[in-house]
Amino acid sequence: MMPSAGLRFKTYLLISMMVVFGPLGDVLLGKGMKHVGALADWTPTGLFRFFDTAFGSTTIWLGIGSLFAFFMAYILVLSWADYSFVQPASSVAYGVVALLGYLVLRETITPTRWAGIAIICAGVFIVGQTPPRTTES
Amino acid sequence: MLRETVFYLLIVVAGTSGELCVTRAMKTIGEVTDFRPASLLRVVFRAMKVGWMWIGLGQMTLAFFALLGMLSLENVSMVIPVTAMSYAFGALGGKLFLGERVTPQRWAGVLLVCVGVTLVFIGKG
Numbered sequence: 001m002m003p004s005a006g007l008r009f010k011t012y013l014l015i016s017m018m019v020v021f022g023p024l025g026d027v028l029l030g031k032g033m034k035h036v037g038a039l040a041d042w043t044p045t046g047l048f049r050f051f052d053t054a055f056g057s058t059t060i061w062l063g064i065g066s067l068f069a070f071f072m073a074y075i076l077v078l079s080w081a082d083y084s085f086v087q088p089a090s091s092v093a094y095g096v097v098a099l100l101g102y103l104v105l106r107e108t109i110t111p112t113r114w115a116g117i118a119i120i121c122a123g124v125f126i127v128g129q130t131p132p133r134t135t136e137s
Numbered sequence: 138m139l140r141e142t143v144f145y146l147l148i149v150v151a152g153t154s155g156e157l158c159v160t161r162a163m164k165t166i167g168e169v170t171d172f173r174p175a176s177l178l179r180v181v182f183r184a185m186k187v188g189w190m191w192i193g194l195g196q197m198t199l200a201f202f203a204l205l206g207m208l209s210l211e212n213v214s215m216v217i218p219v220t221a222m223s224y225a226f227g228a229l230g231g232k233l234f235l236g237e238r239v240t241p242q243r244w245a246g247v248l249l250v251c252v253g254v255t256l257v258f259i260g261k262g
């Protein structure tokens with residue numbers, strides 16, 4: 001079935017929101033968790049203390065807020081588009097994560113990893129050529 | 138390494154299964170056409186009344202905590218890409234669980250994504 005221009009537009013718009021808010025949330029969580037430190041004590045008390053510290057962090061909450069915006073865009077787009085379209089199409093976010101990790105967290109990205117991210121983007125492009133919805137509305 | 142593997146499996150399996158259940162719940166609601174805040178709120182409330190949504194959210198919560206644990210052990214630009222193996226699992230789930238038509242072109246795209254993910258994993262600095 002041929003998707004209408006409107007269907008494609010709103011699908012791409014919400015996927016774009018996912019691509020922005022998802023990585024932003026992940027990076028904020030990453031930054032927050034680095035501040036909290038590695039989980040060393042695996043007893044229930046240790047786990048409680050770990051998550052208590054994590055949820056006391058503003059950065060963690062900003063990350064959760066971004067992931068909430070991501071989730072809203074996600075469930076809305078899934079009300080009409082295929083999961084097998086939305087899931088790979090939104091993986092452009094991996095490039096954004098790596099870029100944010102490189103720019104904000106000063107993480108090292110090797111050429112192999114950049115190549116991997118480029119291939120992921122090529123895969124997304126191919127998926128993007130297929131109709132966003134293949135099931136009955 | 139065992140901890141990373143357990144976290145990784147939880148992120149991929151519980152995360153993807155959860156998303157498939159959430160998709161099924163949203164398909165039950167039907168296509169959202171009104172994007173005004175009040176309407177969106179109604180959509181969310183309607184979605185929360187669908188059992189699949191809760192099953193999905195439960196699994197996604199488990200995957201989220203596994204993600205937090207993994208992020209405390211590895212760099213974010215390493216953690217997020219390796220979880221993309223869930224694409225193959227997701228495409229299969231979309232076909233079998235949701236009845237989507239996953240064309241060879243779509244499979245090719247998913248395969249490329251998986252290859253890309255493997256490279257990202259190999260290229261860990």
